[in-house]
Amino acid sequence: MINPRVLPRSKLRGLSLLNVSLVAVVLAIAVTAYLLFFRSDSEAAGTTRPSVAVARGDVTASVTSSGTLQSGQTASPQFATPGTVTTILVKVGQVVAKGAAIATIDPAAAERDVRIAEQNQIAAASELRR
Structure with a gap:
């Protein structure tokens, strides 16, 4: 009787040759990968x-650009009376305190308003006397 677990000798030779060739191919791939990726490049690197x-020294750089600049902070002046500005008392970029005079206006319109108010007061006083 033939033992089913034992292969004939001719089959063992064929499998053995196939196994040896597969191992040889895997070893060749492994050696090639090692030489390509893990070998030392010290000699090549030096040349x-x-x-x-x-x-050591100072590093300097210059930058040029063109465009429109806009301030990050702006403020609009609030005048107590309307009128035409005749002089500006501050310079661009100057820091001013709150309530400080920054400009003068033409006093003609204010003087006219004062005269009208005085005349209205005189007229009202004369009405009271009657």
């Missing part, structure tokens, strides 16, 4: 990479 002496 292909340039070297420069290091020195």
Whole structure:
């Protein structure tokens, strides 16, 4: 009787040759991968990479640009009386305190309003006397 677990000798030779060739291929791939990815490049690195002496110093750079600038903070002056501005008392970029005079206006319109108010007061006083 033939034992079913034992292969004939011719089958063992065929499998053995196939196994040896597969192992050889896997070893060849592993050796090639190792040589490509993990070998030392110390000799090649010394000849292909340039070297420069290091020195300390100031680094300067200049930038040029064109465009429109806009302030991050702006304020609109609030005048107590309307009128035409005749002089400006501050310069661009000057810091001023709240309530400080920054400009003068033409007093003609204010003087006219004062005269009208005085005349109205005289007229009202004369009405009271009657």
